[in-house]
Amino acid sequence: MKKVFIAGGGTGGHFYPALAIAEFLKDKGYKIYYVGTKNGIEGKKKFLADEIYLFDLRAVRVKGFVNKIKGIFSLLKASFSIYRFLKKEKPDFVICFGGYTSVPLGIASFFSKTNLYIHEQNSIPSYTNNLLSFFAKKIFITFEITKKYFPQGKTYLTGLPLRKKIKERLNLTQKKARQILGLPEDKNIILIFGGSQGAKKINSIVPDLAKQFKDLLFIHIEGKHKVKDYQMQENIIKYEYFDDMGLLYKACDVVISRAGSATVNEILAFGKKAIFIPFPYAASNHQYYNVKWLEEMGLCKILLEKDIDKLPNTLENFLKENINPKKLQKLAILNSEEKIFEQIKI
Numbered sequence: 270m271k272k273v274f275i276a277g278g279g280t281g282g283h284f285y286p287a288l289a290i291a292e293f294l295k296d297k298g299y300k301i302y303y304v305g306t307k308n309g310i311e312g313k314k315k316f317l318a319d320e321i322y323l324f325d326l327r328a329v330r331v332k333g334f335v336n337k338i339k340g341i342f343s344l345l346k347a348s349f350s351i352y353r354f355l356k357k358e359k360p361d362f363v364i365c366f367g368g369y370t371s372v373p374l375g376i377a378s379f380f381s382k383t384n385l386y387i388h389e390q391n392s393i394p395s396y397t398n399n400l401l402s403f404f405a406k407k408i409f410i411t412f413e414i415t416k417k418y419f420p421q422g423k424t425y426l427t428g429l430p431l432r433k434k435i436k437e438r439l440n441l442t443q444k445k446a447r448q449i450l451g452l453p454e455d456k457n458i459i460l461i462f463g464g465s466q467g468a469k470k471i472n473s474i475v476p477d478l479a480k481q482f483k484d485l486l487f488i489h490i491e492g493k494h495k496v497k498d499y500q501m502q503e504n505i506i507k508y509e510y511f512d513d514m515g516l517l518y519k520a521c522d523v524v525i526s527r528a529g530s531a532t533v534n535e536i537l538a539f540g541k542k543a544i545f546i547p548f549p550y551a552a553s554n555h556q557y558y559n560v561k562w563l564e565e566m567g568l569c570k571i572l573l574e575k576d577i578d579k580l581p582n583t584l585e586n587f588l589k590e591n592i593n594p595k596k597l598q599k600l601a602i603l604n605s606e607e608k609i610f611e612q613i614k615i
Contacts, residue, residue: 271299272358274351274383275318276374277366278305281464282390282529284314287366289430290388291317293606302358304351304374311370322354326370347373348380355381362386362406362613367395375401386613390429390530392558394418409609411530414562427609428602429534436603438515439538446519452506453486457588460521462490464529464548469494470574471525471546476500481581488517515539523588525580528556528571533563537601540594544570544587546577568597 273294277287284305291301295317303318305311306326324347351373355363363378364386365371371387375397378385388409389398399418402408408419409427416424438446447454459482463471475489479502489507491499501507511517518524518539526532528545536543545564547556563569570587572580602608 271297272302272360273299274302274304274355274358274360274363274374274378275366276304276363276371277368277388278311278370279309279368281310282531283366283368283370284310284316285432285531286388286390286430287364288316289432290364290366290606290609292433293430293610297610299361302354302360304347304370306370309368309370322351324350324373326373344369344372344376348376351377352381355383359383364388364609364613365397365401366390367398369397371397371401375404379404386609388427388430388609389415389419391415391555392530392561393553393555395552407612409612411534412559412562414558425608425612426602427612428605429530430605430609431531431534431538431603434513435515435535435538438513438519439603441516441519443519446516449516450520452520456486457484457523458486458488458521459523459525459584460488460490460517461525462527463492463494464527464532468492468527468546468548469496470577471527472496472499474577474580475505476502478581478584479505482584488521490517523584525584528560530559533559534601537597538603540598542569542587542590542592544572544580544583546572546574546580549574563600568592568600 275287275291277283295301301318302320303316304322307323326343326347355377362384363374365375366388385405386407387398387401387405390411392412392414402419408424411429413426472491472494473496479487487505489505490511491507491509518541524536524541524543528547545560560569560571564571572583
């Protein structure tokens with residue numbers, strides 16, 4: 270039986286593309302082995318795999334010398350364990366989707382002489398993928414602008430793998446999506462959220478935003494960063510988490526969100542107008558650069574978090590802008606999994 274080891278977790282930005290490729294390879298008859306950390310999203314969400322190995326991994330880029338040493342030790346310990354798994358199972362290849370949870374599998378693949386492939390989700394590569402790129406057979410990227418950071422001879426633009434559940438909603442009409450959700454057909458709907466982790470700063474402005482725009486309906490996904498004294502109003506529908514994001518994308522008119530790679534690519538696929546509020550502390554400010562090129566094309570609006578009090582004016586003006594959904598959808602790569610698999614098979 271064909272076998273593959275997959276790593277990528279910690280946050281949804283690494284977890285969901287890894288899950289999407291697992292879904293694709295499962296359909297191709299591969300036995301899936303997944304490597305992650307007990308402390309990340311993979312400790313809570315189900316991953317489509319035959320075997321799952323979750324380690325007590327810690328990040329290395331943290332404050333304090335002792336914490337760094339603990340992080341290095343946890344990665345090396347996991348690398349040794351995974352090396353033994355690779356030697357025993359002899360997978361056809363290994364693919365990593367970044368984040369520190371990918372380091373042990375990447376290191377183990379090198380020492381076990383297993384073909385390693387990596388995928389970089391963001392515009393600016395992570396430290397993990399910069400490290401693993403030296404011994405990766407091929408590197409897959411989401412954005413054209415990322416090519417300059419990797420060796421040209423083994424770097425390929427494939428886009429970002431999207432989950433089946435997301436893609437299945439692409440063929441829905443907005444009317445049908447609203448009927449499923451029980452939403453009014455005659456309202457402009459604003460979908461607002463802060464990524465898989467939520468965002469306290471964004472959450473805090475939603476009640477006031479809803480007060481100022483009583484004619485709009487706001488769907489707010491709050492995440493874990495709940496705001497005290499949140500004032501619910503008739504034009505706010507609030508969720509802590511919503512699993513079927515494709516349905517919400519179809520139902521809404523405008524998205525206000527962070528600018529993680531998965532979110533950006535999902536918004537492109539659904540052709541939605543968006544105001545992006547990049548997470549200001551993302552490594553190398555990569556969320557800003559994930560969408561800077563899109564704003565330069567006049568196809569989105571970026572609002573820095575420090576200027577979040579300007580969101581009402583930004584939204585008011587943005588609602589008047591006519592952005593053709595087809596222009597956004599043309600930028601989406603919907604067969605990313607096939608592109609990656611074709612390069613692996615060569």
